[in-house]
Amino acid sequence: MLIKRAGRFTWSDVTDPRCLLSRRALLAGAAAVALAPGQGRAATPRGAPLGAARNAALSLAEPPTKLEHATTYNNFYEFGVDKDDPARLAGSLRTRPWSVRVEGLVRTPRTFDIEEVLRLFPLEERVYALRCVEAWSMVIPWIGFPLASLLKRVEPTGSARFVEFTTLLDPKQFPGQRPGFFGSSLDWPYVEGLRLDEALHPLTLVTVGMYGQVLPNQNGAPIRVVVPWKYGFKSAKSIVRIRLVREQPATSWAKANPREYGFYSNVNPAVSHPRWSQATERRIGEFRRRPTLPFNGYGDQVASLYAGMDLRRHY
Amino acid sequence: MTRRGRIVLKLVAWAACLAPLAWLVWRAATDDLGANPISFVTNTLGDWTLRILLASLAMTPLGVVLGAAWPITLRRLLGLFAFAYACLHFAVWIALDFFFDWARMGEDIVKRPYITLGMAALLTLVPLAVTSTSGMVRRLGGRAWRRLHRLAYAAGVLAALHFIWLAKVGRTDQYWHAAVLALLLGVRLVHRARRASRRRAETRPAEKSPAGPLRGTVVSGDR
Ligand code: HEM
Numbered sequence: 001m002l003i004k005r006a007g008r009f010t011w012s013d014v015t016d017p018r019c020l021l022s023r024r025a026l027l028a029g030a031a032a033v034a035l036a037p038g039q040g041r042a043a044t045p046r047g048a049p050l051g052a053a054r055n056a057a058l059s060l061a062e063p064p065t066k067l068e069h070a071t072t073y074n075n076f077y078e079f080g081v082d083k084d085d086p087a088r089l090a091g092s093l094r095t096r097p098w099s100v101r102v103e104g105l106v107r108t109p110r111t112f113d114i115e116e117v118l119r120l121f122p123l124e125e126r127v128y129a130l131r132c133v134e135a136w137s138m139v140i141p142w143i144g145f146p147l148a149s150l151l152k153r154v155e156p157t158g159s160a161r162f163v164e165f166t167t168l169l170d171p172k173q174f175p176g177q178r179p180g181f182f183g184s185s186l187d188w189p190y191v192e193g194l195r196l197d198e199a200l201h202p203l204t205l206v207t208v209g210m211y212g213q214v215l216p217n218q219n220g221a222p223i224r225v226v227v228p229w230k231y232g233f234k235s236a237k238s239i240v241r242i243r244l245v246r247e248q249p250a251t252s253w254a255k256a257n258p259r260e261y262g263f264y265s266n267v268n269p270a271v272s273h274p275r276w277s278q279a280t281e282r283r284i285g286e287f288r289r290r291p292t293l294p295f296n297g298y299g300d301q302v303a304s305l306y307a308g309m310d311l312r313r314h315y
Numbered sequence: 316m317t318r319r320g321r322i323v324l325k326l327v328a329w330a331a332c333l334a335p336l337a338w339l340v341w342r343a344a345t346d347d348l349g350a351n352p353i354s355f356v357t358n359t360l361g362d363w364t365l366r367i368l369l370a371s372l373a374m375t376p377l378g379v380v381l382g383a384a385w386p387i388t389l390r391r392l393l394g395l396f397a398f399a400y401a402c403l404h405f406a407v408w409i410a411l412d413f414f415f416d417w418a419r420m421g422e423d424i425v426k427r428p429y430i431t432l433g434m435a436a437l438l439t440l441v442p443l444a445v446t447s448t449s450g451m452v453r454r455l456g457g458r459a460w461r462r463l464h465r466l467a468y469a470a471g472v473l474a475a476l477h478f479i480w481l482a483k484v485g486r487t488d489q490y491w492h493a494a495v496l497a498l499l500l501g502v503r504l505v506h507r508a509r510r511a512s513r514r515r516a517e518t519r520p521a522e523k524s525p526a527g528p529l530r531g532t533v534v535s536g537d538r
Binding site for chain 1: 411414
């Protein structure tokens with residue numbers, strides 16, 4: 001079951017969503033109210049600051065992609081299929097109140113309020129490479145905490161083998177979920193999934209911020225996951241439910257086009273997308289293409305998860 | 316149409332065809348090409364190649380539907396602009412996207428159907444551009460020239476398939492463009508069928524007389 005938010009009207013209905021921020025950030029949020037531009041034109045959002053110490057050991061040494069680019073060039077189909085749709089339309093997403101239901105094959109299922117999440121888990125900053133399946137990439141300083149910490153709290157049972165993430169379903173807030181002339185682009189809500197060992201890997205990050213700020217709406221606010229060795233679409237955004245399950249979840253892109261998008265979708269220069277090569281990528285901000293690295297450069301940390309698997313078949 | 320009217324018409328068409336390019340140059344000059352400038356330029360040029368190609372293909376049907384001659388005077392101009400945009404689109408792919416990595420480009424042309432289709436569309440336009448001059452029309456003769464220039468539709472079909480093949484799930488503009496192409500082709504086919512049946516009706520009495528004209532001399536090629 002999806003989590004239905006209580007009541008038709010909340011404070012978020014009458015407040016600029018970019019200003020509905022964590023308690024920590026309330027003051028800065030108030031400043032942002034004064035500065036906030038008109039609705040719907042959130043080119044470079046002035047998010048509230050969100051402090052977190054950098055985890056240098058797990059951070060790339062490369063300079064991050066410009067914030068302006070990371071917030072205006074997005075694939076977030078809930079807002080629309082064009083790269084600039086999320087930045088244009090993300091104003092309609094209300095990120096407070098927000099809760100995430102964690103359930104399924106766990107001993108202590110529970111619903112976390114977003115504020116509670118921010119209180120319970122110490123945040124850190126990690127600079128990760130983000131590789132889109134469309135052969136472009138960015139370098140992003142995310143703020144969050146390991147998904148493993150959250151999963152440990154609910155105690156997965158021995159029969160849990162996969163973790164399924166579900167994005168909010170609400171066509172009122174997500175214009176891209178309203179059917180168009182040719183039907184819907186994807187089968188909503190968006191569902192992604194990981195094998196349990198992938199979900200528990202220390203690199204898998206629950207993310208609530210980036211660039212020292214609260215996560216902008218177009219980047220998956222208020223809470224998402226980031227799985228840096230997989231193509232970007234594996235990292236579910238605006239999550240309302242995390243479910244531990246026995247069977248491999250039916251994930252949105254694999255359902256929409258199983259020939260082009262597999263469940264694993266590890267970054268792999270040796271396996272082409274059926275329509276284009278994955279051997280190289282364009283790092284946003286750079287002119288020349290650069291070679292794509294196996295597992296997006298995280299091979300030494302994650303390759304062992306796939307020992308003995310044929311990654312050409314399990315693409 | 317008066318000479319003056321024709322000149323105004325052509326000026327408007329020139330301005331309309333140059334506007335997207337000017338807009339691109341303006342955005343480049345003001346550092347406003349977005350996060351992925353090469354992709355943006357490639358796609359913008361691709362979009363306008365297809366739109367102008369469709370516009371050039373629309374002129375004959377438009378003339379038929381309106382019963383006017385002026386659309387035909389724009390056909391060559393639009394066709395040549397479509398070819399110019401296609402060349403720019405291709406040049407950006409070579410020089411900016413692949414940075415003269417000939418081996419990779421060769422591989423893509425062979426292995427990626429959407430690139431193969433784009434290449435085929437561009438190559439189909441080459442003989443049309445080469446034979447677009449009045450001198451060439453004279454040299455080839457009207458009928459052969461007209462038959463050759465029906466390839467413009469083949470280019471349109473290849474380009475529409477190129478777009479459909481490359482577009483990701485959820486996009487719809489590729490289908491709208493294909494629908495416009497189908498409509499234009501439909502108008503021409505209907506018109507041709509009508510004309511042929513009219514001509515059959517006219518030639519039938521003549522066929523009875525031994526001295527009747529041969530059909531082949533009557534049925535002229537498509538305009
Ligand atoms: C008559 C010839 C052609 C036409 C009408 C055409 C049209 C288009 C169109 C409409 C697009 C999509 C733009 C968008 O996404 O909004 C496109 C993209 C593209 N075209 Fe073409 N094209 C032609 C020839 C070529 C050729 C010869 C090549 C290269 C060999 C090529 C390579 C590409 C590439 C790489 C893209 C971008 C694909 C992507 O972003 O994934 N095209 N073209």
